[in-house]
Amino acid sequence: GIQVEQSPPDLILQEGANSTLRCNFSDSVNNLQWFHQNPWGQLINLFYIPSGTKQNGRLSATTVATERYSLLYISSSQTTDSGVYFCAVGLSTGANSKLTFGKGITLSVRP
Amino acid sequence: NAGVTQTPKFRVLKTGQSMTLLCAQDMNHEYMYWYRQDPGMGLRLIHYSVGEGTTAKGEVPDGYNVSRLKKQNFLLGLESAAPSQTSVYFCASSSREVGEQFFGPGTRLTVL
Numbered sequence: 001g002i003q004v005e006q007s008p009p010d011l012i013l014q015e016g017a018n019s020t021l022r023c024n025f026s027d028s029v030n031n032l033q034w035f036h037q038n039p040w041g042q043l044i045n046l047f048y049i050p051s052g053t054k055q056n057g058r059l060s061a062t063t064v065a066t067e068r069y070s071l072l073y074i075s076s077s078q079t080t081d082s083g084v085y086f087c088a089v090g091l092s093t094g095a096n097s098k099l100t101f102g103k104g105i106t107l108s109v110r111p
Numbered sequence: 112n113a114g115v116t117q118t119p120k121f122r123v124l125k126t127g128q129s130m131t132l133l134c135a136q137d138m139n140h141e142y143m144y145w146y147r148q149d150p151g152m153g154l155r156l157i158h159y160s161v162g163e164g165t166t167a168k169g170e171v172p173d174g175y176n177v178s179r180l181k182k183q184n185f186l187l188g189l190e191s192a193a194p195s196q197t198s199v200y201f202c203a204s205s206s207r208e209v210g211e212q213f214f215g216p217g218t219r220l221t222v223l
Contacts, residue, residue: 001170004153030210031210031211033211033212035214041199041216041217041219042216042217043201043214043217045211045212045213045214048209048210048211050210086153086154088153088154088212090210092210098144098156098159098169099144099154099156099212100156100170101146101153101154101155102153103151103152103153104152104153
């Protein structure tokens with residue numbers, strides 16, 4: 001099956017710093033999502049980004065499908081950004097759109 | 112518009128007991144999924160459904176059964192719970208046209 005690797009596994013930031021989270025995957029994908037799992041366990045959709053670049057406030061994401069990676073940028077980090085960030089990929093957007101998740105990146109933003 | 116909801120939020124079972132987890136979505140999505148999340152790991156797919164009355168196995172289906180009798184509901188059953196099934200269970204749904212999945216709040220299950 002498809003392999004998903006996220007790096008770094010852990011990240012500690014001072015509030016206000018910027019960071020880049022990386023997701024590498026082993027096969028061509030037609031579905032890629034970034035999630036934030038907050039300290040209460042809730043999974044929050046950040047981006048649906050099988051290709052291209054998107055921005056939402058302080059967050060942006062870029063997927064280069066031909067090179068099999070995606071990047072999540074967090075600018076001016078806040079303590080509320082703490083939690084685990086997951087990248088998940090799927091081979092299809094149709095009937096087989098089941099996702100394979102990476103192991104996640106644990107982000108701690110300190111005040 | 113509640114999105115994806117899961118019942119119950121927490122449950123403790125003894126080994127050998129059975130239970131059913133309920134997932135409901137109000138977005139008229141065709142596809143629904145059950146995942147489990149274990150400590151230090153990402154989510155792994157248990158079973159999924161591409162429509163009412165149809166189900167299929169995911170990555171870790173053993174010990175679980177599912178049913179999709181109504182489009183908006185997806186049930187996950189444990190017939191004889193084992194300690195290895197202690198986990199957090201997430202349900203998700205997506206539309207046929209767009210693969211973006213939306214997740215419920217999760218059910219934390221402990222099997223003693």
